[in-house]
Amino acid sequence: MEKQEKPILVTRSSxxxxxxxxxxxxxIWDSAWLTNMGEYHQELERQLKEYMKTDNLVLFVxxxxxxxMVIQAMELTGEVITTPFTFASTTHAIVRNGLTPVFCDxxxxxxxxxxxxxxxxxxxxTSAIIPxxxxxxxxxxxxxxxIAKKHNLKVIYDAAHTFGAxxxxxSAAAYGDAxxxxxxxxxxxxxxxxxxxxFGEPWxxxxxxxxxxxxxVDQEHVVWVGGNAKMNEFQAAMxxxxxxxxxxxxxxxxxxxxxxxxHLEGVKGLKLPSYDNPDWKPNYAYFPVVFDGFVAGxxxxxxxxxxxxxxxxxxxxxLTNEFQCYQGRFSGEQTPVAKYVADRVLxxxxxxxxxxxxxxxxxxxxxxxx
Ligand SMILES: Cc1ncc(COP(=O)(O)O)c(C=O)c1O
Numbered sequence: 377m378e379k380q381e382k383p384i385l386v387t388r389s390s391x392x393x394x395x396x397x398x399x400x401x402x403x404i405w406d407s408a409w410l411t412n413m414g415e416y417h418q419e420l421e422r423q424l425k426e427y428m429k430t431d432n433l434v435l436f437v438x439x440x441x442x443x444x445m446v447i448q449a450m451e452l453t454g455e456v457i458t459t460p461f462t463f464a465s466t467t468h469a470i471v472r473n474g475l476t477p478v479f480c481d482x483x484x485x486x487x488x489x490x491x492x493x494x495x496x497x498x499x500x501x502t503s504a505i506i507p508x509x510x511x512x513x514x515x516x517x518x519x520x521x522x523i524a525k526k527h528n529l530k531v532i533y534d535a536a537h538t539f540g541a542x543x544x545x546x547s548a549a550a551y552g553d554a555x556x557x558x559x560x561x562x563x564x565x566x567x568x569x570x571x572x573x574x575f576g577e578p579w580x581x582x583x584x585x586x587x588x589x590x591x592x593v594d595q596e597h598v599v600w601v602g603g604n605a606k607m608n609e610f611q612a613a614m615x616x617x618x619x620x621x622x623x624x625x626x627x628x629x630x631x632x633x634x635x636x637x638x639h640l641e642g643v644k645g646l647k648l649p650s651y652d653n654p655d656w657k658p659n660y661a662y663f664p665v666v667f668d669g670f671v672a673g674x675x676x677x678x679x680x681x682x683x684x685x686x687x688x689x690x691x692x693x694x695l696t697n698e699f700q701c702y703q704g705r706f707s708g709e710q711t712p713v714a715k716y717v718a719d720r721v722l723x724x725x726x727x728x729x730x731x732x733x734x735x736x737x738x739x740x741x742x743x744x745x746x
Pocket of ligand 1: 438439463465534557559560570
């Protein structure tokens with residue numbers, strides 16, 4: 377009988393042991409305090425500030441609501457320069473705030489916003505730049521800061537992929553006016569669902585805390601048109617457990633990335649991640665490969681791996697400016713480099729517990745494609 381192949385998904389959540397989590401949640405039963413900024417919420421916020429080396433951080437129910445609400449808190453208007461090479465959330469958060477995204481093309485090397493192309497997009501309606509540290513690769517934060525200062529624009533980084541990564545010894549929280557994180561189950565650090573905003577100006581904390589709780593300031597005063605985006609106690613408990621292990625999980629991811637590189641370096645037509653930059657401490661969140669001049673096109677590679685139950689991901693494809701919901705408004709033709717990459721990229725399975733034999737098998741299959 378033929379040996380059954382075990383499916384390998386593109387990601388797998390990092391989790392504490394069952395015992396660690398159940399011990400952690402027992403006090404939630406004792407107190408019957410399930411949400412609304414309980415003890416675990418406060419404790420996780422404190423620990424994350426320490427981990428990210430920031431004084432200002434507010435937790436959210438997920439990364440998307442963190443982004444929607446920081447845009448609202450900053451009272452942005454008109455146009456926002458952003459990237460289409462991202463997850464739906466970045467563009468949707470801008471549009472759902474009644475603003476117009478203006479798409480800037482990306483740098484072909486690290487896939488983040490190309491700083492040389494930003495200034496040509498600035499008009500008298502531009503109020504902010506929202507770049508994305510894609511795959512945990514830092515944007516050119518120095519150039520973006522210079523441009524923003526010169527034109528008096530706010531900068532909010534979508535740092536959803538960036539937990540644990542650093543640039544020049546600082547976490548993403550140190551750059552821009554604010555940064556949003558996602559703690560979704562698929563991220564390097566997760567709270568099941570979850571997110572946060574890190575920000576520079578302390579006054580923002582009060583506003584963000586009110587916005588995520590319906591704009592309520594106190595029992596008799598509702599000052600902002602807020603929503604409900606509070607992190608609950610179970611999410612925070614998961615976060616406290618996972619934070620104990622996250623550095624070890626990143627280290628395990630590093631081994632996976634190195635094993636991929638050992639196999640795939642030198643294979644014609646593959647553009648692989650490069651970890652050479654001495655200013656950058658990567659978090660190995662994803663393992664993106666651009667198939668450019670490879671024996672087969674990206675879609676065929678996806679199909680071939682899937683036929684062996686290995687599920688890679690076309691991440692990011694399509695570009696957000698090519699989404700059906702934006703048809704007639706935006707187009708990928710405005711961002712040719714992003715379109716080129718989106719048509720050729722696959723993220724291969726990457727998670728802390730991915731076995732070396734599985735990496736070997738994935739690479740063996742890639743190399744046998746004719
Ligand atoms: C780049 C980017 N921005 C924003 C988000 C939204 O985060 P969340 O899923 O926590 O709402 C994600 C999430 O997956 C993302 O990849």
